[in-house]
Amino acid sequence: MNQLEVLAQIGDLDIRLDQISHHVTNLPEREIRAGIEAELGVLASEARVLDGQIADLERQQRRHEDEVARIEAKRAHNSERLYDSHLTSPKEAEALTAEADALGRHQTEIEDQILELMEELEPLHEARANLGQRSSAATERMAAVDAVIGTAESEAGKERDEVLDQRAALVISADPAHVSVYEERRAAARGAAVLGRLIGTTCSACHLEVPSVDYEHITQLAPDELAECPQCGALLVR
Template identity: 30%
Template sequence: MKADPAVQRRLLDLAAVDGELARAEHRRRTLPEQAAVEEAERALRAAADAVVVAQTALSDLDRDVAKLDREVEQVRTRETRDRQLLDNGSVSAKQATDLQHELDSLERRRAVLEEEQLEVMERQEAAGIDLRHETDAHAAAQTALEDAVERRDGTLGDIGTTEARRGEERTALVAELPADLVALYDKIRAKSGVGAGELVGNRCGACRLEMDRSELRDIQGAAPDDVVRCENCGAIVVRTGK
């Protein structure tokens, strides 16, 4: 294939644009900000799970406290009834003795219930503190995720702007170059990642490897409009006289 030397030098501009586009794509795929978003999402899920656990624990204790409240109230109601029967003197001596025994039992039962009630209420208070702590942690995790998403989206926006600008430059460059030369360049680039490189001394600008003397001699001896390629990487070698 042949192409005017000036046209071949334009391939270096195209390669530079493609290199920047490739770096932008690599950055998009390996974005640290995306990893930060994913980590923040995991932290938020863990925080949400912790809130559910704390809510469940507090709900169970609320139910226990309510149950104990009912039991204590039932005992007190029974005590009140028994004392009223004793106080109004409407029962026999044996019934009075039985009522007194029952009152003693009820008092002991109430003492046990009230002690248990106090213990459960203390646990309920601690569970409420835990829930507030987990809720605050969840809110902080939500904020951290929002911040991470904002940073990622900002970076993606910058990458998108670069891709759009370089894409326009590439379109303009391709329009100026012969179709067969661009087709060859794109075929090479699809295979090895770089379609063309400048010959600097005895080194290929595409693969950065030094050429042996015979290859270098062949390239330097080729006609100026010959499209020559590197034996190592297959890229088009652009001769600029450097």
């Protein structure tokens, strides 16, 4: 095989390597994944707000329940005294009864407030459960997308290894001077074509015709000698 042809094949493999990287970097699943990630972020912040509201209402509810327990204890204590045979006067009994009534009313008020809080909490708990479900569904979708990305990455990795093996074999049979010129130009070109084929009198890298004077000159070079396209500077394989 002509030395320039070896270089051209190395160039083709490098293009393949770029395509593999580009494919893996630009998988549509990455965009989908970013969308799900954003969605999970929104759901999490909505959940934090709801959790805060729920905790607040539940704190109020506990406070009221504690208050009810205190009132009940007091009422129990009162009725013990009321039925205690040691009560000294009817007046004292009257006062205790009045207090028991007041306590009873107060307890009812607080119990109503507890019911109101529970009613307020119910839709919040429902909304929170709904957020939890949406978040688990999004997490499941994310896992599925991650699996697709993982498979694509491992396939790309295998293909990359195969291409790199082929490339290494070609580099062994290539002219080291050619390879180093090619590598230098490739590093400087940042993705632009550094190799072109001379097809007829046209350079395949820039698709321009090589002027006839240059073409004459190129055809007179030794088959393995490097030549550049005068239009784009690509190394010409011929």
